[in-house]
Amino acid sequence: MFKKVLSGALLVATAVGLAGCAVDESETSLTVYSGRSETLVQPLIDKFTEETGIEVEVRYAGSAELAAQILEEGQNSPADVFFSQDAGALGAVGKAGLLQTIPQDLLDLVGRSYSAADGSWVGVSGRVRVLNYNPEKVTDLPNSVFDLEDPIWKGRIAIAPTNASFQAFVTAMRVVHGDEETSRWLEAMAVNAVIYEENSAILEAVEQGLVDAGLINHYYWFAMEKEVGAGAMKSKLAQFAEGDVGNLINAAGVGLLSDSGAGKKFVEFLLSPESQEYFASETSEYPLIAGVPVGAGLSPLGEIPAPKIDLSDLDSLEQTLALIRAAGLI
Amino acid sequence: MRRPPALVAALGISAALLAVLPIGYLLLRLVEGFDRAVAELLRFRTLELLGNTALLVVAVTLTALVLGFAQAWLTTRSNIRFAALFGVLAALPLAIPSYVIALGYVSLFPGFSGFFGSWLVLTFSTSPYVFLAVTAAMVRTDTAAEEVARTLGYGRWQVLLKITWPQVRPAATASMLLVALYTLSEFGAIAILRYDTFTRAIYNAYRGSFDRTSAASIAVVLLLITLLVIWFERKYRGNYQASSVALTKRLRVDLAGYKPLAIFGLSVASLLSLGLPLASLVVWSIQGVSSVDAGLLVDALLGSVKLAVLAGLVIGVFGTAIALWSVRYRNRLGQFVETISWATHAMPAIVVGLALVFFGANVTPWIYQTTAMLLIAYLILFLPNTLAAIGTPIAQVSRSLEDVSRSLGTPANKTLYRVVLPIAFPGIIAGIGLAALTVLKELPATLLLRPTETNTLATRLWSATGDLAYAQAAPYALLLVIIAGLPALALNAQARKALSEVRS
Numbered sequence: 001m002f003k004k005v006l007s008g009a010l011l012v013a014t015a016v017g018l019a020g021c022a023v024d025e026s027e028t029s030l031t032v033y034s035g036r037s038e039t040l041v042q043p044l045i046d047k048f049t050e051e052t053g054i055e056v057e058v059r060y061a062g063s064a065e066l067a068a069q070i071l072e073e074g075q076n077s078p079a080d081v082f083f084s085q086d087a088g089a090l091g092a093v094g095k096a097g098l099l100q101t102i103p104q105d106l107l108d109l110v111g112r113s114y115s116a117a118d119g120s121w122v123g124v125s126g127r128v129r130v131l132n133y134n135p136e137k138v139t140d141l142p143n144s145v146f147d148l149e150d151p152i153w154k155g156r157i158a159i160a161p162t163n164a165s166f167q168a169f170v171t172a173m174r175v176v177h178g179d180e181e182t183s184r185w186l187e188a189m190a191v192n193a194v195i196y197e198e199n200s201a202i203l204e205a206v207e208q209g210l211v212d213a214g215l216i217n218h219y220y221w222f223a224m225e226k227e228v229g230a231g232a233m234k235s236k237l238a239q240f241a242e243g244d245v246g247n248l249i250n251a252a253g254v255g256l257l258s259d260s261g262a263g264k265k266f267v268e269f270l271l272s273p274e275s276q277e278y279f280a281s282e283t284s285e286y287p288l289i290a291g292v293p294v295g296a297g298l299s300p301l302g303e304i305p306a307p308k309i310d311l312s313d314l315d316s317l318e319q320t321l322a323l324i325r326a327a328g329l330i
Numbered sequence: 331m332r333r334p335p336a337l338v339a340a341l342g343i344s345a346a347l348l349a350v351l352p353i354g355y356l357l358l359r360l361v362e363g364f365d366r367a368v369a370e371l372l373r374f375r376t377l378e379l380l381g382n383t384a385l386l387v388v389a390v391t392l393t394a395l396v397l398g399f400a401q402a403w404l405t406t407r408s409n410i411r412f413a414a415l416f417g418v419l420a421a422l423p424l425a426i427p428s429y430v431i432a433l434g435y436v437s438l439f440p441g442f443s444g445f446f447g448s449w450l451v452l453t454f455s456t457s458p459y460v461f462l463a464v465t466a467a468m469v470r471t472d473t474a475a476e477e478v479a480r481t482l483g484y485g486r487w488q489v490l491l492k493i494t495w496p497q498v499r500p501a502a503t504a505s506m507l508l509v510a511l512y513t514l515s516e517f518g519a520i521a522i523l524r525y526d527t528f529t530r531a532i533y534n535a536y537r538g539s540f541d542r543t544s545a546a547s548i549a550v551v552l553l554l555i556t557l558l559v560i561w562f563e564r565k566y567r568g569n570y571q572a573s574s575v576a577l578t579k580r581l582r583v584d585l586a587g588y589k590p591l592a593i594f595g596l597s598v599a600s601l602l603s604l605g606l607p608l609a610s611l612v613v614w615s616i617q618g619v620s621s622v623d624a625g626l627l628v629d630a631l632l633g634s635v636k637l638a639v640l641a642g643l644v645i646g647v648f649g650t651a652i653a654l655w656s657v658r659y660r661n662r663l664g665q666f667v668e669t670i671s672w673a674t675h676a677m678p679a680i681v682v683g684l685a686l687v688f689f690g691a692n693v694t695p696w697i698y699q700t701t702a703m704l705l706i707a708y709l710i711l712f713l714p715n716t717l718a719a720i721g722t723p724i725a726q727v728s729r730s731l732e733d734v735s736r737s738l739g740t741p742a743n744k745t746l747y748r749v750v751l752p753i754a755f756p757g758i759i760a761g762i763g764l765a766a767l768t769v770l771k772e773l774p775a776t777l778l779l780r781p782t783e784t785n786t787l788a789t790r791l792w793s794a795t796g797d798l799a800y801a802q803a804a805p806y807a808l809l810l811v812i813i814a815g816l817p818a819l820a821l822n823a824q825a826r827k828a829l830s831e832v833r834s
Contacts, residue, residue: 031782038793059782060793064537065680069778071540072684073691078699078782092540162534197521208440321541325375330534 029055030262031078033070035063035085036252040282048269054262063089064164070257071096080263082255083270086164087123090255091315094120100256103264109271110288114251117312123251124270125279126286128304129169130237131246132206132221133213141238145173145215145246146181149188158202158214159193161329165217165250170324171314172248176307179323186327195329200224206235215246222284222297242305249306251288334659335743341651346667349674349710353553355685356546363543370544371551375531379548383514383527383555386448390513391506393453397599398460399502403494406468406826409582410592414826419600420461421822425814426607427771427788428455429518430807433795434607436522437614448525452516454603456509458818462764463505463718466757466825467498470726486583500567500725504718507563507672511714514556514676518773528552529678536680549681556676560669608811614804622805626790631809634770634786638813640701641708642766648709649716649765650724650751650758657725658750668717675714682710683778690779699781707775712768716761719821723757724750760824763817770814787813 034041038060045056059066059079067089070077077098084090093099099120107119114123131142137156142148148157160166174182194211196202202214203224218237225233240246254270256263269275276287284295294300324330334342360367370376401420405413423431432451435442476493484492495502517529528548535545585592652671655664674682686707690698697703727750735745751758773788780789787810794803 057782060789061777062537064540065774065777067540068536068542068680068684069687071542072688076691076695076698078691089540162537164537195524197524205440210440318541325373328375 029057030080030260030266032056032058032081032083032266033066033079034058034060034083035066035089036083041083044270044275044278047274048266051269052262052265054265056266067092070098074098077257080256080258080260081266082257083124083252084121084254085252086168087121087251087253087311087314088164088168088317090116090121090253091317093255093257094118095315098257100259102256102267106264106267106271113310113312114249114288115253115312117310121253121255122267122271123253123288123311125252125276125283126249126288126301127165127217127219127252128239128286128306129165129246129248129250130216130218130221130239131213132203132216132235132237134206134209134211134234135236136234137209137212143241144244145240146185148192149185151192153192153213155192155194156212157189157193158196158205158211159189159329160196160198160202160216161189161324163198165199166215167317167320167324168250168311168314169215169245169248171316171320172307172309173245174316174320174323175309175313176245179319183323183327186323186329190327190329193329203235207233209234217250218298219284222295239305243307244305245307245309247304247306248309249286249301249304251311252285332659332742333661334655334664335746338651338654338659339663341648342655342664342667345648345652345709345713346670348706349670349713351689352674352677352682352685352710355688356549356553356681359542359546360550366543367547370547376548376551379526379528379531380551382445382525383529383552386445386452386525386527387510387513387559389449390452390456391510393449394457394460394509395502395506397453398457398462398505399464399498401457401461401596401599402464402468403490404592404596406465407473407494407583408585408592410585410589410596412593416596416600417465417826418819418822419596419604421458421818421825422815423454423603423607424458424462424767424821425811425818426455426604427518427773427807427810428452428516429522429773430611430791430811431455431603431607432519432522434610437610438606443524445525447523448520450602451519451523452513455519456512457603459508459512459718460502460505462821462825463501463722464498465822466722466760467501468494469826470722471497501722503563503567504721507559508675508714508718510559510563511556511672511676514552514559515678517678517680528555532678533680536684542684545681549677552676552678553673556673557669559676560672611804611808611811614807622802626785627805627809630785630787630790630806631813633784634788634810634813637701637704637708637776637786638766638769641705641712641769642762644705645709645712645716645765646720646758646762649713649720649761652713653717653720653724654746654750657721671713671717674710675712677711679707679711679772679774680778682707683775686710686775687778699779701781701784704776704779704781707779708765708769708772711772711775712765715768716765719761719764720754720758723754723760727753756824756827760821763820763824767814767817767821770810 045058049056063085066082070079070082070093082090082093094116101119102122107115107122110123114126115121170182173185196205199216199220202216203220205211206214221237254267256267271289273292276289276292279285280287280292280295284298286294286301404410405417405420428451431454435447435451476489479489479493515529517533520527520530528551532545532548535541535548652668656668686703690703731749732745735749736742740748771788773792776786776789787806791803791806791810794806
């Protein structure tokens with residue numbers, strides 16, 4: 001009886017195994033894990049294949065899910081390139097020692113503050129933290145993100161504490177103002193803020209008049225404007241005063257998981273003027289290489305009243321999460 | 331106790347071994363950072379999550395039972411008009427992913443969120459499980475006992491509680507278990523409606539901080555809760571009752587003056603669970619300016635159908651084996667195998683997905699990112715759906731038929747294949763349908779494990795909503811609901827089949 005069971009189990013296992021062997025992986029292809037959306041990235045990929053003849057397989061999912069996936073795959077990851085929506089996910093993969101150093105000539109194309117200090121990833125496009133507000137409800141714009149601690153903001157300001165870009169902003173706040181002030185701000189937010197899951201949900205809530213204002217990345221607003229048509233937006237965007245940490249500039253970036261020449265070519269392609277222009281016009285993000293103009297309705301990156309901070313200084317996510325948790329926001 | 335056939339045991343043990351994978355993975359991650367895991371669990375927040383989760387699970391399970399049972403009773407046992415139509419309407423919400431119902435509500439009522447919203451949405455998504463199971467059981471049980479009880483002076487409610495309920499109890503509790511575990515592992519709708527449960531905390535730990543240890547520690551607590559729920563169900567399930575009586579003309583209770591009330595109640599339930607989400611899907615489709623690429627739509631449709639059919643068959647085969655083992659050859663090992671299969675059902679799909687990513691990439695790279703790997707994930711996740719559907723029909727095959735077959739000299743195994751399985755076959759098909767339908771709606775594990783560049787309606791829907799392109803998302807969602815509606819309709823037809831046979 002036992003023998004029979006065992007041989008039966010083996011049979012099943014073999015069947016499952018054989019089913020897998022049917023699929024073979026081409027050695028010549030480049031595999032990209034993309035946390036950025038297919039509608040945005042695929043046209044670029046097609047152009048890349050057209051120009052270089054390199055066949056690219058792309059796996060689309062959320063940046064954080066892909067980072068978790070790469071961490072589990074470890075050295076055996078099929079991915080050659082990780083194209084991430086935010087720096088935090090790249091940082092986590094880099095910390096695990098899974099990223100190759102980006103060639104220096106490519107790192108030099110982008111400002112130092114938008115790449116990893118150790119060269120493990122390079123920024124591809126920039127985005128700015130902004131205050132999204134309903135002009136009917138908010139007439140007196142806050143000067144600083146710290147003004148939102150005031151009780152007059154109770155129930156009126158929306159944040160997304162589980163979102164990577166919010167967490168990067170809180171890390172920046174810790175770097176500039178220290179843990180104590182940051183904790184105080186977070187605790188005030190626990191009282192004042194309405195919690196959402198994502199930037200897009202905040203924007204919709206502000207548009208629909210559910211909350212008066214929210215902290216988001218600038219390009220969500222432009223994406224929605226594209227969807228509903230110019231002039232149909234009820235909410236507006238504003239920056240805080242010069243140098244305020246609420247105006248943090250963050251970046252989407254790319255890292256190399258394998259030492260493939262095709263992968264390096266792909267990074268080079270993303271940092272070419274034509275790709276950079278594509279990001280600027282399609283998503284209203286900021287190009288990160290010199291000489292490429294910004295999209296309509298935006299001021300040049302140099303004129304953003306952003307805090308002076310390097311993205312690679314924002315790698316202390318764990319302490320940030322500890323503070324956000326202590327405040328009871330996640 | 332008789333031993334199960336070797337094939338049944340082999341399939342059962344293979345499924346149990348696969349189900350153990352995610353549990354092993356969790357323990358591995360837990361041991362890696364034991365101190366941090368303990369610190370994570372000792373936070374006040376864990377207690378808060380426990381309260382939230384327990385409240386939601388109990389609330390959803392009870393309301394899904396009340397709603398599903400009421401719909402089943404009214405459409406099979408009362409003399410209301412349009413009973414068949416209301417039956418279809420009660421089963422159909424099964425075809426709508428709960429995140430689509432949630433999105434529908436949120437887009438129509440922007441303030442809709444929190445406990446109440448989650449409770450409502452999950453009740454609507456899960457009550458069809460109870461409805462189908464209880465309908466199938468009610469149709470197959472004998473109403474003679476009820477008539478006798480009535481003549482002995484029992485009131486309507488007494489009959490319902492003392493005669494009807496015990497007869498459908500095993501089916502009802504199995505479906506309640508399904509509802510409870512569904513609620514425990516639900517992420518999409520909960521995230522949209524912003525209610526904090528263990529599952530949401532697990533997702534946030536992975537997504538926000540790549541913190542695999544704290545995610546694992548919360549997941550282990552979730553696993554313990556699941557075992558508790560399963561134990562509870564075992565205790566209160568009661569025994570399956572085989573009905574040896576031929577199906578007879580059914581007694582239909584005359585609702586008399588309560589008919590309009592019953593019709594009104596059924597209509598409101600269907601309007602809220604089916605009409606409203608569908609209406610908002612249509613509104614989405616009309617709004618906006620983006621358009622959909624027909625080629626991508628067809629591609630996604632084919633991807634979805636292929637995966638659903640394959641997964642349905644695989645899960646059906648394993649499910650039948652385990653159901654046979656645990657119902658007809660009841661022994662300790664069989665019970666253990668069944669419990670293990672249920673235990674992983676409440677695990678968030680991301681945990682099962684990541685466990686298989688880890689295992690696949692590092693141990694079995696030859697099946698990593700292939701359809702086979704994805705099918706294994708579906709098997710681990712959705713085996714219980716099929717078990718719940720297959721258990722009752724297999725249990726209801728009369729033992730005496732088997733005894734007759736054996737007394738005529740047919741070997742036990744042959745009796746199984748020639749007598750038991752053919753009789754239970756419609757039920758097995760229903761189980762396959764239920765599994766296929768659930769696979770159609772699945773998202774997190776599909777995203778993690780699908781072969782690169784394979785797309786399904788669910789993954790397309792996900793990417794379109796991520797882009798805020800609701801108009802683009804709507805056709806995928808609608809098509810998904812229509813496709814998933816087919817097995818849902820078939821399930822309903824299957825559950826009521828005996829009913830129409832007798833009536834005609």
